[in-house]
Amino acid sequence: MSGERTARHDYADEIGAYFEGFGLPRIPGRILGWLLVCEPPHQSPEQLAEELGVSRGSVSMAMRMLQRNNAVERVTVPGSRRTHWRLRPGFWLDEAAEKAKQAREWIKQAERGLDVLADAPPESRRRLEEAKEMYTFLAEQYEHIETLWYEQRKK
């Protein structure tokens, strides 16, 4: 960590703290925050380790996690043989699709519950029927959001 500490570094730390609040590891959050404000908008693993004061190993782990979530993508920089990473444009919209996926998982969980309660009285089954009904509705709504964005975009 050689360069001076700036408001950008603070910003990265705050996004890291925000991540922690959701039970997610702090370092990927700090990297995401840094990639939102760094200059240039793409960075090498070594730059990230240096600027954020974390080990290269941690950066490697974090990049893998961020990549799995489609938050970042590799970018080639002319004149450098190093990997560079930047935020994946459009990433933020993915969360709607992710929610749709989770809703569909809950529909399955509800259905499995209804199997368990196959012989139970209707008033016992109602809890799970309600859950299934609501998640079916939610899945539809979440699935629709991305499409809507691009339609609204065209104007």
Add this chain to the structure above:
Amino acid sequence: MSGERTARHDYADEIGAYFEGFGLPRIPGRILGWLLVCEPPHQSPEQLAEELGVSRGSVSMAMRMLQRNNAVERVTVPGSRRTHWRLRPGFWLDEAAEKAKQAREWIKQAERGLDVLADAPPESRRRLEEAKEMYTFLAEQYEHIETLWYEQRKK
């Protein structure tokens, strides 16, 4: 843990495992799962501790968490002086409102980032402008979902 182990207990454990997959504590998940399939649909803390084989302290902690998330509510049972808990009907729909809240938080984070980049070139600011734009859209969509449900319901 005296009564025999049934498919309902397995179901509770599976919901607990599902919770764990999201980095959430397992016991609240198991309780949620149990409350989806137990008979009757409301249970005392002691029943929960007994059926799931966890300490009363853990049940107390878990109920507090579930209550904070509006997942459960107290219910009075005639002839028993004990507290009883059941799933809060309609709970599943809340997640849309929760997502709306998170989206609004991200809008603020993006705005703070734009302050940090006040003097940065437009191409640097673009990342955050995109994030703000998308979360503004997402917040609107999420906010609309609950309303839609009740409209669609009336038919």
Add this chain to the structure above:
DNA sequence: CCGTGATTTCAATATTTATTGAAAATTCTG
């Protein structure tokens, strides 16, 4: 295909978080 620099892996460790259980507090009812 060798050498060098960049990246990843993974065992060890530090840190955080979940869970227990006994003691304290609370809440009913008689």
Add this chain to the structure above:
DNA sequence: CAGAATTTTCAATAAATATTGAAATCACGG
């Protein structure tokens, strides 16, 4: 309001997870 039953609190412990850093692997340019 006393006494008993129920619930909550919280310090101790167990369990899980994040982070490091040195060694291994990889990938590129000569």
